[in-house]
Amino acid sequence: MPEAIRIEHLTKRYEIGTLRHETMLREALLNVLTLKRRPRVNSTILALNDLSFNVEEGEVVGIIGRNGAGKSTLLKILSRITYPTSGRIRVRGRVASLIEVGTGFHDELSGRENIYLNGSILGMRKREIDARLEQIIEFAGVGQFVDTPIKRYSSGMRLRLGFAVAAHMEPDVLFVDEVLAVGDADFQKKCLSAMDDLRSGGRTVLFVSHNMAAIENLCPRTVWIDGGRLRMDGPSDDVIAKYLATFSDSQRSGYDLESVPSRAGNGAIRFTRVEFVDEKGDPTSVFRCGGPLRARFHYRARERVRSPSFGMTIFSDMGTRITTVSTWHAGYDVSIVDEGEGAIDLVIDDLFLQPNRYFLSLWIDSVGQKYDSVDHCIAIDVEDSNAYDNLGRGVHARWGLVYMPSHWNIEPPAKNAMGM
Numbered sequence: 001m002p003e004a005i006r007i008e009h010l011t012k013r014y015e016i017g018t019l020r021h022e023t024m025l026r027e028a029l030l031n032v033l034t035l036k037r038r039p040r041v042n043s044t045i046l047a048l049n050d051l052s053f054n055v056e057e058g059e060v061v062g063i064i065g066r067n068g069a070g071k072s073t074l075l076k077i078l079s080r081i082t083y084p085t086s087g088r089i090r091v092r093g094r095v096a097s098l099i100e101v102g103t104g105f106h107d108e109l110s111g112r113e114n115i116y117l118n119g120s121i122l123g124m125r126k127r128e129i130d131a132r133l134e135q136i137i138e139f140a141g142v143g144q145f146v147d148t149p150i151k152r153y154s155s156g157m158r159l160r161l162g163f164a165v166a167a168h169m170e171p172d173v174l175f176v177d178e179v180l181a182v183g184d185a186d187f188q189k190k191c192l193s194a195m196d197d198l199r200s201g202g203r204t205v206l207f208v209s210h211n212m213a214a215i216e217n218l219c220p221r222t223v224w225i226d227g228g229r230l231r232m233d234g235p236s237d238d239v240i241a242k243y244l245a246t247f248s249d250s251q252r253s254g255y256d257l258e259s260v261p262s263r264a265g266n267g268a269i270r271f272t273r274v275e276f277v278d279e280k281g282d283p284t285s286v287f288r289c290g291g292p293l294r295a296r297f298h299y300r301a302r303e304r305v306r307s308p309s310f311g312m313t314i315f316s317d318m319g320t321r322i323t324t325v326s327t328w329h330a331g332y333d334v335s336i337v338d339e340g341e342g343a344i345d346l347v348i349d350d351l352f353l354q355p356n357r358y359f360l361s362l363w364i365d366s367v368g369q370k371y372d373s374v375d376h377c378i379a380i381d382v383e384d385s386n387a388y389d390n391l392g393r394g395v396h397a398r399w400g401l402v403y404m405p406s407h408w409n410i411e412p413p414a415k416n417a418m419g420m
Contacts, residue, residue: 011087012085050087056204064223065243069227079095223239265365269372274298278294279294301341311363314360322402360379
C-alpha cells in the first residue's frame with residue numbers, strides 16, 4: 001500500500017521565557033520607546049524529539065501517551081497549524097482535522113453559515129456542502145438551533161457540529177484529537193460509527209484519545225509517544241497493555257504528586273500528595289467492592305483563593321470515564337483557601353466498583369479558572385468482596401464495571417377460581 005503519511009525525524013522545540021509577539025502596534029512602539037529588553041531564554045522544551053513513523057493509505061492508527069507527551073503537537077504539525085523546528089512531513093490527499101473545539105468557526109455566524117465556512121476551510125465546494133447539509137445538521141443534532149449564532153452554543157454543540165462537517169467531507173486523511181472527551185453517549189456512538197465507516201471506506205485516520213477501549217476497538221495499530229519520542233509502535237492490544245503497565249509501575253513509590261511533570265492549571269493551588277486511609281485514619285491500599293474509600297488530598301496554595309472546587313474522576317483500566325465526584329457536586333462549598341499547606345478529605349461510603357484496576361484524575365478549579373489538573377496520576381485496585389449478604393458468592397470483574405446492590409421478590413402464582 002502507498003504511504004498516506006510520512007514523518008521523518010520530526011522535532012518541535014518551544015522556548016521558555018521569550019517575550020510573546022506583540023499583537024498591537026502600540027505595544028510594539030511602547031517597547032521600543034521604553035527600550036524594553038527581551039528576556040533571556042531560560043530553557044527549552046522538546047514537545048517532539050526526533051519522531052519518525054509512516055502510515056499507509058487506509059490505516060486507522062491510534063496515538064496514545066500521557067498529557068504533554070506531544071500527541072496534540074504532532075496533529076497540529078500534520079494539519080499545518082504550526083510548523084516543526086526540524087524534520088520533514090508529507091501527507092497525501094485531502095485532509096480534515098478535528099483538533100480543537102470550534103476550530104474555523106466564527107462566533108457571530110449561525111450554525112448553518114459556519115457549516116459553509118468550516119466546509120470551505122476544509123476544502124469542500126459549495127455544491128458538496130449543499131448535498132450534505134441536512135445530513136450534517138442531523139448528525140450534529142443542532143437542527144433546532146442551526147440558525148442561531150454559535151456564540152450561544154455549548155462546547156458540546158460546537159464539537160458535534162465540527163465533527164459532523166469533518167466526517168461528511170469524506171477526506172482522504174482525518175486527524176481526530178479527543179473527540180470523545182465532549183458529548184453525550186449517543187453522540188460518542190455516532191462518532192465511533194462515523195470513524196468506522198471512514199475505515200471501511202479506505203480512509204486514513206489518526207485518532208488521539210485517552211479512551212483505550214475506543215482505540216483498541218477502532219485502531220488495529222497504535223503508536224505510543226512518550227516525552228516527544230516514539231516509545232512503541234505495533235498491534236493495539238500489545239501497545240496498550242505495555243502503556244497501561246507503566247501506570248501501575250509509577251505507583252509503587254507512593255502517591256507524591258509534586259514531581260508529576262504533566263499537569264495543567266495556573267498553579268495557584270496544587271495537589272502535593274494523596275493518601276488513602278481506613279476508618280481509623282491509618283494508611284491503607286486495600287479497596288473492596290461495596291466497601292468505603294477514604295482519601296486525604298494534601299495541597300499547597302501560593303496565594304489566597306476564593307471558592308475553589310476540589311474533584312476526582314475515576315476511569316476504568318481502558319480509559320472509560322466512570323464517575324466524577326467533587327466538592328461542587330456534593331454541595332460542599334469551600335469559601336476560602338489561605339496561602340500555605342492544607343488537606344481536604346473525601347469519603348465514599350460505598351464503592352460500587354467491580355474488582356479491577358482503576359485510574360484517578362484530580363483537579364482544582366473555580367468558575368472560569370483552572371488551578372490544577374493531573375490526569376491518570378493514581379492507580380488503585382478494587383478487590384473482590386462478599387458483598388451479596390454474606391452468601392460467599394463474591395463479586396467478579398466479568399460482571400461489568402459497577403456493582404449494583406439489588407433486592408428481588410417473587411410472587412407465587414395466583415390460584416384460579418376453582419382453587420386449583
